[in-house]
Amino acid sequence: MSGLTPSLRVFRGLLKELRAIHGSTYKNSLAYNYVIDQFRKNEVTGERQCRARQEALHSSQAYLCLLTSTRQHLALHKLYHGKGDRGLAEMAGIVGLRLPSQPGGKGWEE
Amino acid sequence: MLRSIFRLQCHLGSPRNLLKYCSRDPTSNFSLHRKAYSTALAERRKFYDDVSIAQGEGGVYEIHLDRKKLKTPGGKLFTTPNEALAIAVATEWDAQKDTLKFYSMHLTTLCNTAIDNPTHRDKQQMITAALKYVETDTVCYRVDDPPALVELQRNEWDPVLHWIENRYNVVIGSSYNILGPEIPGATIDTFRQHLNSYNFWSLTGLEFVITQLKSVVLSLAMIDRHLTVEEAVLLSRLEEEYQIQRWGSVEWCHDYDMYELRARTAAGALFVQLSSESSSVKRKLLQDC
Numbered sequence: 001m002s003g004l005t006p007s008l009r010v011f012r013g014l015l016k017e018l019r020a021i022h023g024s025t026y027k028n029s030l031a032y033n034y035v036i037d038q039f040r041k042n043e044v045t046g047e048r049q050c051r052a053r054q055e056a057l058h059s060s061q062a063y064l065c066l067l068t069s070t071r072q073h074l075a076l077h078k079l080y081h082g083k084g085d086r087g088l089a090e091m092a093g094i095v096g097l098r099l100p101s102q103p104g105g106k107g108w109e110e
Numbered sequence: 111m112l113r114s115i116f117r118l119q120c121h122l123g124s125p126r127n128l129l130k131y132c133s134r135d136p137t138s139n140f141s142l143h144r145k146a147y148s149t150a151l152a153e154r155r156k157f158y159d160d161v162s163i164a165q166g167e168g169g170v171y172e173i174h175l176d177r178k179k180l181k182t183p184g185g186k187l188f189t190t191p192n193e194a195l196a197i198a199v200a201t202e203w204d205a206q207k208d209t210l211k212f213y214s215m216h217l218t219t220l221c222n223t224a225i226d227n228p229t230h231r232d233k234q235q236m237i238t239a240a241l242k243y244v245e246t247d248t249v250c251y252r253v254d255d256p257p258a259l260v261e262l263q264r265n266e267w268d269p270v271l272h273w274i275e276n277r278y279n280v281v282i283g284s285s286y287n288i289l290g291p292e293i294p295g296a297t298i299d300t301f302r303q304h305l306n307s308y309n310f311w312s313l314t315g316l317e318f319v320i321t322q323l324k325s326v327v328l329s330l331a332m333i334d335r336h337l338t339v340e341e342a343v344l345l346s347r348l349e350e351e352y353q354i355q356r357w358g359s360v361e362w363c364h365d366y367d368m369y370e371l372r373a374r375t376a377a378g379a380l381f382v383q384l385s386s387e388s389s390s391v392k393r394k395l396l397q398d399c
Contacts, residue, residue: 066376073369080362
């Protein structure tokens, strides 16, 4: 093997991301089969500067960036993002109060 | 009753639609929906197990969640023009666990925008909106000080500017004052002509990328594969990165913003490239080796 070429790096990164998404059954997923297929198709080329190959490499890098950054963004979101406000009834319940029940509605409700 | 609620859940609808439906329906589901509406508008429970794609009429691809077909928020059938985009969208839906986080499903959102066109714009209006960013392009606005930042901007942004000036045969200067550089009309016309060559879907993606990066130069350089997504995002946030190097990074702000920008830009770039390509495999026989 001629060292870690950029395409090999992207390929391994994609497999890692797909494994993180699907778990142990990642080899059955649509994306996995498509990625393997595309990399195989672009493996051998007779040209020295194959434009299709460079385009495929750039697209795969973009997809890898998408998967990694979405995962990292969600991790940070989970870590830092607030949970939002509680409902009104719940908040009243915390201090031991209860909202009054108004059978006719509050007037502006439908 | 339950089946009709199930059918509604196929829609990638906003919780507002759900609430409208539920106010007529005083079942036990009411409190569940109201809770989902009050806590986080952007999340819903995952209601499917399998995601698959299928080829529909006209060579377009549909997404199936369990056995139901995915629809856009506008009610239309969700279709993609090619298989690669369908697989990527299916993977997005498959990656959701327990709750659906719509703010992380960028490709789905882009497809929905392209199909529904909620702002009812045509190609020319989108091109005009995109070209507005040329006059206020990020790489054209330089600072006077600190000198390290001046040099950084010169070293990083000038090569991209030169590249795009050569590639498209246009003139775009950079400027140090608040008004920005004078962009000649010929430049705008060249860009307009170039953007006209994209189809509607690609243009949706391209306009999205331009809005995210705040720069037409960087977006075109990335779409033309001169820059990677990470490089384009770095150049777009150059001053911020400089300040981070100087003063340190705040994870919940800087990293969060960077990953979000990367995800959106990557989704936009992939969307444009997948919507505008047409690939074919040419098999050549090995003649005499």
